[in-house]
Amino acid sequence: MIALVGLLYYYSLEDHSQVVEDEKTPVYVTIYSHNEDSWGPIVNTPYRYRDYRANLLERLHIIHDFNATLNWQSDITVLQAMIEHEVGFNNKETNGKNILRYMVEDLDFSVDPHGHLVDANYADLAYMIEQLGVDSSGVIGGVRVFDYGSEYKGILDHLDWHSIIELQEDGYIYGRMYPSFRWKPIILSGPAVASHGYDDFSSGVWRPGNEEEFYTPQEEGIIYIGQGYPHDESNLGPREEMKVKVFASEGDYIKELVDKIQNGELPPDKMYTASIHVRDNSIVKLGDIEHNVNDGLVEILTELKPLVDQGLIRYVTYQEAARIWEQDYGEAPNIVDIDCFSMYQEIIEQATSISRRQKEDTREIKPVIYDEENFKLDIRIPSQAAIDEGIMLRIIYPKDSENTRYNEGSPIVVFVQGGRDEAVSVGSFKKTSVLTGYGITQIYFNLPGTGEPPFRSGGEYDNRGMNCIIALRDVIKFALGKISDKQGFLITEHVPFVNTDNLGILASSNGGNLAVVTLDLYGEELEGVKYFVGFENPAGDEYVNVDLGGVGKANPAYITGSTVLDPLKGSVTDINTSLLEYDITSGVLFHDKDNNGLYDPVIDYKYSAWEHEGAKYYSTEITNAIQAKDLLNFSSQGIAGPQESVQFWELRDMSRHFEGIEDSVKTVKGVIIIGRKQDHVQFTADHPHILVNYQGWTWAPFVRLNPDREYVEYVLSEEDFEWNHNFTDNHANIEINKISQNLLEPNINSVHLITASVLEMSDRFHLDNWDANLSSIITNIS
Known part of the structure; x- marks a missing residue:
């Protein structure tokens, strides 16, 4: 029998007589955390993994000290790091065990697979968990069950989530990487929609059906533990990882759910659930706002402690919640929709906006000029330097996701043009730049007031003063995915396979002055820039x-x-x-x-x-x-x-800003300064402009004069140029006082040097390889 009351759904079965008889009906709260398949830069070396592990251990102890529990859910990258690095640790803090065994055996926490299902499926992840000596739980750590559409609440369509997780008729999932291994999912957690704008935010427990029967309780099948509204600004910041806004803080949803039960808005004989989503890393940073995850978690748990002490909240794992539902509530289904909560209106408005944009015809993303043959996209971005027309920029990108440099996507490089007068980028190219052939996405732009129609940027050209600086700032912010274009689209909506985490600046000649001044003046806004390549920059007036x-x-x-x-x-x-x-x-x-x-x-x-x-x-x-x-x-x-x-x-003049840029830009990992014995403009015997530029960047963790020989050879061979050059292969981070002997011969084409430098920097960041010199190009390129 199904009873519909107002906006809430209450389900009851004839055999639900074992409901808990307690005047205090509790809310069963589960804490869960996710890590992602893109976390290579966080855990892919022993030192980075050590830092990640220390922060994770701190978080585990915080949760345990509050007598709470955790469903720790992991994708492939962190599991691979654990398999590789855990053996090298002194495990005194984890009672002589690896950290997963410590979680399960000593803290009674749960370890669940969490998959984006690109290389590995849920069975593969479960197999990897078991290689660390832990029985993998039967919990599905998140899956897409919706897409934006119109079937449900006018904004969502139901998906065949059984097929997405590769569930077979016998109830098992069979490994892709390990086909002889099978895994049986028992519990569903985190049913989602892309970007998390309107995941299922229900409280309660039921066995959901597939596709449009998700909200129709089944008598058999996988159990869903309703997550409620799991996002909390206290530890996630004002936006969740996919940049949708967060509408709760300090446990707001859980406190409101408790109030609804205690004041009689919700019947006392039902099982109510909620969850707290915790990021599996130390810091969440969005723009200028930085949140310490563990501090935020303490804030939430402290706020909820009085409710725990009163017996109004009980912390449970998903597995414990399922057992309680089966044993104490007679498997009586219960669904409490988010639409009766105070944050609902803001949530639905945001989700409706996302859904509407997904369905509009403009989602074809062809706003000004779209050259399908060469894969260029010319768009305008808003900027204080060009209030009406905006800044014109061109995105040149690989053909498709199969042609990106890495599986994680196409890295981005922002080109800053040289010259002193109205140097133009967009509209002056006859063909796609060579970097695109290596899977790199490039961004070119016209400075304010420059370019011929239809490529002219708005605003006034001020000879690379504040107008130009602000324009470049906004171009970089767009490339980082921090702002949208004038039509409201992010770069990842124009080119879904770009990787905004791997972004560098390529500054040609006088473009170096504009780039460095911009990074100094607006460094905090531009955090996320990972490297700088400067080609023969005149580093001084x-x-x-x-x-x-x-x-x-x-x-x-x-x-x-x-x-x-x-x-x-x-x-x-x-x-x-x-x-x-x-x-x-x-x-x-x-x-x-x-x-x-x-x-x-x-x-x-x-x-x-x-x-x-x-x-x-x-x-x-x-x-x-x-x-x-x-x-x-x-x-x-x-x-x-x-x-x-x-x-x-x-x-x-960039040379006046080296001192400032060291403090203002914290994310730059590496720098390559390109210099040849015959400069394209300067004519001096000792090349002081290159020396000053190199010395000005020595604060960076990695700085080298000219690209590694291996990358120059690689590019020349790919471009069918014969390698017959004398080559000075400088190590990184060496002290240089007289630079002439360290420069390259002039017969190496500037395009090849620039291409080699960008590829080297992008690869080094991608694989976190900062060796002073290489014996071959960095492999592991998809």
Whole structure:
């Protein structure tokens, strides 16, 4: 018999006479945690696994100290790490056992498989658990039972979840990786929808049917322990891992459920359940907000302790909940929908918005120009630097998920263009960049006010000042998945197989100055950038203006070897200004080599200035020399004075920001600085711009001059170029004071060096390999 009362569903069977006779009907609460198949960077070395294990052990003891229980649910990556690394640990803290045996045998916790079912299925995960000496539970640690649609509440469609978990007619799942092993699921937990916008949030227990019969209790089959609303801001932060908002804190749902039972809104003879979802890592960070998971868990459990002491809450594992349901409640089904709880309206509104976007025609994601042949997508993102039109950017991506560099997806590199004037990226390409062939997704963009229609970005070009800095900040945030484009789509919605966790910056020439200044000024917002590749960056104002020599012509006034990197002033160079002259007729400032007072473009060396808003900006060194010699009147000649010059270059000279970037960007793991013996612009014997750039990054955990020889050979062989170059293969993190001997020969094409550098950085981060030098390219590439 099924009785429908208001918005709640109550199920009863004729044989439910064994219901608990207690004036205090408790809520049975289960704590569960998940880890993911993408957690290689968290556990794939002994040292990283050690840190993960220590944090996990702390969390286990917190739960045990509160007399609570845990269903610890794991995907393949952490289980593989445990199998590989647990034997190397001194297990005194776990009573001489590996951590899984300690969980089960000493703490009475449960170990469950949690699968995304890409490489391994639930049987495979159960087999791996048993290799660690633990009997795997019969609990399914989460599965998609819904997709966004319209069948249920107008927002969801039911899925064939039996097929998704590969359940066979005999009730078993047979291994894919270990086909001789079979596993019988008994209990379902965490029935979900993609992005977790509207998982099943019911309280209660029943045996769900498959597909549209999920909410129709069956007499036989898998038992579902209703999770209630499991998400809590106290330990998850304001957004769950899939970035849907969280609408409860400090155990709100559980407290509200208890109130409903005690005040008679819900009948006392039913079994009520809830859960607390705990992340299986130490820190959850979203943007500027950082949450310590264990501290948040303590906050929740402390808040709920009075209810535990009163007998209104009982902590149980899913297995204990199933036994109680069978033995004390006579298997009487009970479903309490989330729609009678205070957070329901916010939950359903969010889910409706997600579902609607899934169903709209615009989900074809072809917003401006879509070139199917070359797999390019041109879109606009919102930015304070271009309020109306937005910033135009181009995503160039691999053909499909089968062509990404790794199984985890396509890493992303943001290209920051060089040049000093209105350098354009989007719309200037004739074909897909070579990196796409290696499974890399690239992002190019046009600076504010640059580009030809229809590729022109909004806003005004300010010669790489704050407008350009803000634009680059927003491009990187979009690439990291932190903001949406102007149509409301994230990059992962445009290209589902990108991996926003593996993201680097490729800065060409003067693009290095723009990139580093942006990272310094907005480092906290841009956490998630993992590496920087700089191609022959002019790391100082004297190089941007080419004071020391350029395009095949040296400046005899440059004092070779005089450059130093000052923490505040940046790159500082000695220039002999005794012959510095100014031709007032032509407005040319020059080194008067023949000392005749007349400018001769063949003999003399002309100093260039960057013109901005009607004024000429010379480098700091040259501006100070003009003042020291009282060579001219700054204002009358339209030349910026020393104070204006400092302000101008503060936003355009990366060397003044190395000191700051060390503190502002915490996620950068590696840097490659590219330098050849013949630069594409600079013409000096000692290449001080490369030396300053390298020295400025030495705070990074990994910095090397030029890519590893193995990666250059790899790229050249893939591109059918014959390898016949003399190659200086520098180790990472070496001290360099005179850089010329460490540079590469000029006959190696810049495209190949850039490609090799990006691939090396992406691979190193992906596999957490930071060896100083390699004997081969890093393998394990899918």
